[in-house]
């Protein structure tokens with residue numbers, strides 16, 4: 369790389385530390401979680417072609433690389449502390465690095481999560497971030513939110529709206545067309561997801577389980593069902609839709625909302641008596657929260673039951689891609 373490895377780090381990533389005991393520049397960074405707290409740790413990799421298109425704006429890519437990691441902290445109810453960045457770059461492209469670091473560090477500052485270290489190497493563009501957060505020990509009664517806590521009778525909720533990122537992907541695949549303003553809106557959902565950190569923290573001691581929706585509602589709900597040993601009923605007509613999604617054909621809506629992916633909303637459960645506390649958590653975090661179904665005993669079929677507003681069963685095969693395409 370023409371710009372040396374250490375100059376590159378100094379120019380784009382090294383800034384004065386704020387909360388960490390020691391940041392970039394030594395062999396390890398040092399973090400000091402508050403007494404009574406546990407470290408919450410997660411790691412996500414973004415690979416060009418697989419997780420993002422080569423044409424993406426570098427600033428948005430920087431935002432998204434950190435956002436998907438912060439979303440994992442949010443799902444556990446953890447407060448962000450710090451992150452590390454392992455970066456493989458084909459070359460030291462200063463325009464790319466300038467935009468990428470701007471988007472990355474803006475979200476880092478906005479979420480109180482500082483960059484404390486990393487690794488930089490030449491190679492096909494690949495971004496791997498590890499995040500560190502803190503969450504109270506379970507003994508406090510409001511420990512980390514887990515996938516395993518859902519119980520029969522709990523209500524099922526989701527934050528924000530679902531499916532817009534998938535709708536944007538379909539536009540790029542050429543299967544759907546949208547007017548300019550609608551495309552901008554869904555593209556923003558895909559490229560600038562907002563991690564639900566404040567909501568996750570507000571749900572500690574309120575929600576019984578949580579996960580972030582990264583692989584699609586049904587796929588991520590399957591993880592909760594499996595880890596909790598329960599079944600679920602989803603009322604498909606209650607799924608929260610954006611203004612753009614609301615005017616799409618029903619089959620496309622269902623495909624995008626139920627199996628879309630890249631939503632980074634929180635899917636969580638709570639006992640019925642926590643309904644007021646759930647609404648208060650959404651208000652406090654400034655994020656809409658919608659009840660979309662309930663948790664039941666584990667059904668033999670092992671599939672989520674989908675029902676419409678009339679209580680009629682909705683078939684899963686109605687979700688296939690070809691179905692709305694034809």
Ligand code: ADP
Nearest residue numbers: 377381392393394395453455484485486487488
């Ligand atoms: P080492 O070889 O001891 O792991 P390096 O020479 O690779 O350390 O990195 C020097 C310092 O710069 C370390 O503190 C490391 O954490 C940090 N660093 C390297 N790459 C990045 C990056 N992309 N973002 C932030 N910090 C980085």
Ligand code: MG
Nearest residue numbers: 486487488489
């Ligand atoms: Mg190194």
